[in-house]
Amino acid sequence: MESLTTPTGAIPAALSSTDSTGPGARQPHRLHGALFQSIGDEGRAELVERRLVEAIHRGHLHAGERLPSESELARSFGVAPVTVREALLTLRSRGLIVTRRGRNGGSFVVEDADPLVFARQALAENSRLALRDMAAHYAAITTAAVRLAARRADPTETQRVLARMERLDELDPDQQRRLLDDVQVELASLSQSARLTREQMRLQAEFSPYLRLAAADAAALRRQAEALTDIIGAVEAGDPDDAGRRTEELIHDVIDTLIQLQSSPESSR
Template identity: 40%
Template sequence: MNRDKADVRRAVFTPVDTQARVDAVVRRLGDAIELGLLADGEQLPGETDLAAQLGVSTVTLREALMALRQQGLVTTRRGRGGGSFVTVPDGPTEERLRARLADWSTEELRDLADHWAAVSGAAARLAAERTEPDDLQPLRRTLDELIDAGESTARSRICSRFHVELAAAAQSARLTREEVSIQTEVGALMCLILGDDGYLVEVTDRHRDVISAVQDGAGERARALAEQCVQASLTRLIGLRLGSVGSARRLRPEEGSHGQQSPSRERGKGRS
């Protein structure tokens, strides 16, 4: 297992930090499975070990695994060689994703954009300072996969993996964990915008530019490019939340997410 993959796995299996522990475990593992951070057929750690890694009781973990089985994301086998195994779904339905997007206010999406941009920007800058040329191979492979991906579900998973691998390239366990956490919140929503082949070209071009800046050791350029990549995607999601992809395209992604438009204008667009 390479270092980047190990960092990603460690980030998935870190303690949850919320009062609603069963829901938190279900969401952490469920989103990691849907994003492809856990492989189809992969065996999860044993109940005792997994509960300890997630910082929950075995009772809580068992309830979460039951919920995941009901969702078709985990299969449990009994007897020798048994355990809980990952079942990667074909992908969340568009109706589910749109309902999930509707749960976010535009203010929350803008706040998420700021947070994600800060994390990805910092990761890109540190990666430019710390990586060797061979360390960028996972990012290049992921970019090639993204270019070839034909459906939005696969594209969203690969795009999420790119950002997680970028954080891993920064050689920061905390940034990697934070990027995984962000992707479990927003990664699946990317399906809603990555079905557009034209936008996919924009995304792959931005990812290629980030890799180039990291390879050149241009930390500030890498940071700015990674931030622009995040802001462009969240701008489009905000446009969908307001009911118009066209409105998203008119917002400038290179600006910070706050202050792009006044609340009154935003509410006006929501009514149109």
């Protein structure tokens, strides 16, 4: 994903309709509809805070990046400016953003915000049982979504997703990770289930740091990308059993890698 702000203060790329990995490209229309659902009556500061934290932890909001203004965030989330202000206050107290005054001021992500640091801390704090439980939840939703997508998706939709994967080598490692996250959500959107897509979006934000940690080098990231490409191929072929099996295998491999990392003395560094 490119810079999330412009000199005039644009809406975050994670919340806009423009594809994060190429100028002019657009998100698939099914994902677009789910992504732009406003918080609405659930517009509590906690939900705004959670979405911003997820954007930071996933690397959508980079270290040192300026957030859009309170009014722009409020408009994007569909909440009152005072709700955004309360969420930003909490983020400041958590040390995730800083506020600067003056002409070029605003709220900025702290300079040391690093998704991998967050992932390592979270890995150290979680038990193996908690990791496997989280993976079971993620696998249940993701597998259900891809199986349904294999039954419902139009081939032209899966071909568009595959076309995005073919551009992976054009991106830097951070952009590659974000592309894989986005593609997984796009697959869920092809299930044509708004509920499954929204839940996949939420879980992807939670699970993304662990996926990043399990693929910290280029070879491991490539293996994840190849596994995801195979899942897309199964969806395109209309084979829900193969799509579900490959999804489960990918998640099991990630958890096995995380448990190995957790057992390594280096994981505490």
